[in-house]
Amino acid sequence: MSASRDIDSLIDMMARLPGLGPRSARRAVLQMIRKRELLLTPLADLMHQVAVTVRECERCGNLGSDRLCDICANEKRANSELCVVEDVADLWAMERGGSFRGRYHVLGGTLSALDAVGPDELRIPKLVQRIEDEGISEVILALNATVDGQTTAHYIADQLEGRVRLTSLAQGVPIGGELDYLDDGTITAALRARKDI
Numbered sequence: 001m002s003a004s005r006d007i008d009s010l011i012d013m014m015a016r017l018p019g020l021g022p023r024s025a026r027r028a029v030l031q032m033i034r035k036r037e038l039l040l041t042p043l044a045d046l047m048h049q050v051a052v053t054v055r056e057c058e059r060c061g062n063l064g065s066d067r068l069c070d071i072c073a074n075e076k077r078a079n080s081e082l083c084v085v086e087d088v089a090d091l092w093a094m095e096r097g098g099s100f101r102g103r104y105h106v107l108g109g110t111l112s113a114l115d116a117v118g119p120d121e122l123r124i125p126k127l128v129q130r131i132e133d134e135g136i137s138e139v140i141l142a143l144n145a146t147v148d149g150q151t152t153a154h155y156i157a158d159q160l161e162g163r164v165r166l167t168s169l170a171q172g173v174p175i176g177g178e179l180d181y182l183d184d185g186t187i188t189a190a191l192r193a194r195k196d197i
Contacts, residue, residue, distance in 0.1 A: 080138065086110055108121075111152045
């Protein structure tokens, strides 16, 4: 009976992960148990190792195993460009694209009056300090196109006005996107950001 409670507890814990519901978690746990030596044991070892070794980068907020993450420690990265993102997942998405060669600053969320998240709960004061200390010439605001994301972008722009060049990611029609499938906000943003051909 104890093993059954342990399995149920593991399924419940797995179901809390984003993208996994109770059925998906149950299937994943059963597969791991069936392939204990190939999946379950190595996964448990890796999870323990990550829990012990991974920490937040002191400079940017990314994740790594040292005081500075691999991006901040890389001398080949452009020191003058700083891309501000909401969370680590956004940083990883930018890195997957492979086109940005500067550094990052992870805010740890967005401003939200409803959730009582102000500038001091985020890494905004540290961002302002980095601009002064590191000789940053351009800050790219790569925040999500949500109400909270845009509110945060405006707040940061006010804080950094006159200190540094501020840019934001373009918004609009994605490559391969069809107008019929886009929402009104995306089409409006695309019209505002139109350019000469």
